[in-house]
Amino acid sequence: MTSQAVKIGICGLGTVGSGTFNVLGRNAEAIAARAQSSIEVVHVGARRDNPDCDLGATRVSRDVFEVARDPDVQILVELIGGTTVAKDLVEEALRNGKHVVTANKALIAEFGNELFALAKDHQAVICYEAAVAGGIPIIKALREGLAGNRIEWLAGIINGTGNFILSEMRDKGRDFADVLAEAQALGYAEADPTFDVEGIDAAHKLVILASLAFGMPLRFSSVYTEGITRLTPQDVEYAEELGYRIKHLGVAKQSKAGIELRVHPTLIPEARLLANVNGVKNAVLVEGDAVGPTLYYGAGAGAEPTASAVVADIVDLARELSAGQSFRVPSLGFADECLNDLPVVPMAEVVTPWYLRMVAEDKPGVLSAIATIFSNEGISIEALIQKAPAEGETRVPLIVLTNRAMQGSVDKAVSAIEALDSISGEVARIRVEVLDG
Numbered sequence: 001m002t003s004q005a006v007k008i009g010i011c012g013l014g015t016v017g018s019g020t021f022n023v024l025g026r027n028a029e030a031i032a033a034r035a036q037s038s039i040e041v042v043h044v045g046a047r048r049d050n051p052d053c054d055l056g057a058t059r060v061s062r063d064v065f066e067v068a069r070d071p072d073v074q075i076l077v078e079l080i081g082g083t084t085v086a087k088d089l090v091e092e093a094l095r096n097g098k099h100v101v102t103a104n105k106a107l108i109a110e111f112g113n114e115l116f117a118l119a120k121d122h123q124a125v126i127c128y129e130a131a132v133a134g135g136i137p138i139i140k141a142l143r144e145g146l147a148g149n150r151i152e153w154l155a156g157i158i159n160g161t162g163n164f165i166l167s168e169m170r171d172k173g174r175d176f177a178d179v180l181a182e183a184q185a186l187g188y189a190e191a192d193p194t195f196d197v198e199g200i201d202a203a204h205k206l207v208i209l210a211s212l213a214f215g216m217p218l219r220f221s222s223v224y225t226e227g228i229t230r231l232t233p234q235d236v237e238y239a240e241e242l243g244y245r246i247k248h249l250g251v252a253k254q255s256k257a258g259i260e261l262r263v264h265p266t267l268i269p270e271a272r273l274l275a276n277v278n279g280v281k282n283a284v285l286v287e288g289d290a291v292g293p294t295l296y297y298g299a300g301a302g303a304e305p306t307a308s309a310v311v312a313d314i315v316d317l318a319r320e321l322s323a324g325q326s327f328r329v330p331s332l333g334f335a336d337e338c339l340n341d342l343p344v345v346p347m348a349e350v351v352t353p354w355y356l357r358m359v360a361e362d363k364p365g366v367l368s369a370i371a372t373i374f375s376n377e378g379i380s381i382e383a384l385i386q387k388a389p390a391e392g393e394t395r396v397p398l399i400v401l402t403n404r405a406m407q408g409s410v411d412k413a414v415s416a417i418e419a420l421d422s423i424s425g426e427v428a429r430i431r432v433e434v435l436d437g
C-alpha cells in the first residue's frame with residue numbers, strides 16, 4: 001500500500017453525497033486495501049450541513065467552486081445534480097487537472113461528448129458508474145466485462161422511482177401521487193420528479209448504455225421517451241389476465257437499419273426475470289453475441305447503493321493514481337476515433353407486438369370492422385378479449401394483442417379504429433417486449 005493518501009473533494013451533501021461520505025468512512029480500511037492507498041476527504045462543498053453525516057474536522061466551503069480550485073484535491077466528486085452549475089463545476093475541476101466522479105446522468109447524457117473531450121485535453125478522467133442503475137456495476141460490465149462481445153441489444157428497468165411506483169400500485173393498489181411522495185422522501189426521486197415519471201431520467205441512462213454497448217457518441221435528443229403517467233390500473237389488470245406485467249423499460253437494439261433507442265412502458269411475459277423486478281430495484285438485460293443473455297440486478301437508487309458505485313469509481317481512480325498511470329479504459333469503452341455515429345431507427349419503423357385497449361359499442365359487426373382494419377394494415381391478431389359490460393352500460397372494453405407489427409402500421413390501424421362510430425374515445429396502446437432477441 002502506498003503511504004500517500006488519495007485526496008478527494010465532495011460537492012453536494014444530499015442523499016448521495018452524505019451516503020458517499022459515510023461509506024468512505026465506515027469501510028475505510030477495506031477501501032484502502034483495495035485502492036492500495038487510503039482515501040481522504042479533504043474538502044466538502046455544500047450549501048448546508050447534513051444531519052445524516054458527521055463531517056468532523058473536514059474543510060467545508062459553501063461555494064463548491066472552491067473545491068474545484070483546491071490544489072490539494074485530486075478527485076472532485078460531483079453530487080449536486082443538474083446541468084448548469086454542475087457542468088461549470090466539472091469543467092473547472094477538469095481545467096484544474098482534477099479527475100471527476102459523478103452520479104449525474106443528465107450531465108453525462110447531454111454534455112458527455114464535450115466533457116470527455118475536455119477531460120482528455122487535460123489528461124483527466126470522468127467516471128460515472130453511479131449515473132446508470134445506481135449501485136449495479138453496469139458501466140463496468142459493459143466497458144470491461146463484455147468487451148469481447150458484439151452487443152446485440154439491451155433492455156432495462158433503469159428508473160428506481162418509476163419501478164417503485166408501478167410495483168406499489170400493482171401490489172398494494174396505492175395511489176400514484178402517494179407513492180411518488182414516498183419515493184421522494186426516501187431520496188430516490190430526481191430534484192424534479194417529472195424526470196422520473198415522464199421517462200427523461202431513463203432516457204438519460206439509456207443513451208449512456210447505448211453508447212457503451214454500440215460504440216456511438218451520446219445522442220440524448222434521439223431517444224424516444226414516454227413515461228408512466230398515462231398507465232391506468234385497468235391496463236395493469238388486463239395485462240395480468242393475459243399473463244404479462246407492465247414495466248417501464250429502456251430498450252437499445254442494433255439492427256441493419258441502425259439503433260433503436262426507446263424508453264416506454266411495456267408488457268413483459270410474467271415468467272421473464274425482468275417482469276419480476278420490483279420496488280426500487282433495477283435490472284439490465286444485455287445480449288452479447290459471445291456470452292448470450294446476461295442480467296444485472298440491484299438497487300437502482302438510494303443513498304448507500306448509489307454511494308457504492310461512486311466509491312467504486314473513486315477506488316478505480318485511486319488505483320490509477322497510485323500506479324502513476326493514465327486511465328486505461330476509454331470514457332465510452334471504445335477508442336474515441338472508433339466511435340461511430342450510427343443512425344437511429346425512426347419509431348414508425350420499430351417492430352413489436354402491441355397491446356391495444358378500446359371501448360366499443362356491444363353490437364354485431366364491431367369486431368369484424370376492427371378485424372378488417374387490422375387485416376388491411378397487415379397486422380395479425382394474437383388475442384382479442386371482450387370484457388363484460390358494466391351494469392347498465394352498453395359499451396364494453398375490448399383488448400387486442402397483436403403479433404409483431406411495425407409502429408407505422410399500428411398508427412394507421414389505430415386512427416381507423418378511432419374513426420369508427422362504434423368506438424368511443426382513444427385507443428390505449430402499450431408495446432409488448434418478449435425479450436428473446
Ligand SMILES: NC(=O)c1ccc[n+]([C@@H]2O[C@H](COP(=O)([O-])OP(=O)(O)OC[C@H]3O[C@@H](n4cnc5c(N)ncnc54)[C@H](O)[C@@H]3O)[C@@H](O)[C@H]2O)c1
Nearest residue numbers: 012013014015016046047079080081103104187301302306
Ligand atoms: N438519489 C439517488 O438515488 C441517486 C441515484 C443515482 C444518481 N443520482 C444523482 O446524484 C446526484 C445527486 O442526487 P441526490 O439524490 O443526492 O440529490 P440531493 O438533492 O439529495 O442532493 C444534492 C445536494 O446538492 C446541493 N447543491 C445543489 N446545488 C448546489 C450548489 N450550487 N452548491 C452547493 N450545493 C448544492 C443541494 O443543496 C443538495 O444538498 C444527481 O445528479 C442525481 O441524479 C441520485
Ligand SMILES: N[C@@H](CCO)C(=O)O
Nearest residue numbers: 159160161189190301
Ligand atoms: N431518480 C433516479 C435515481 C437513480 O438514478 C431513480 O429513481 O432511478
Ligand code: NA
Nearest residue numbers: 129132134136
Ligand atoms: Na451503476
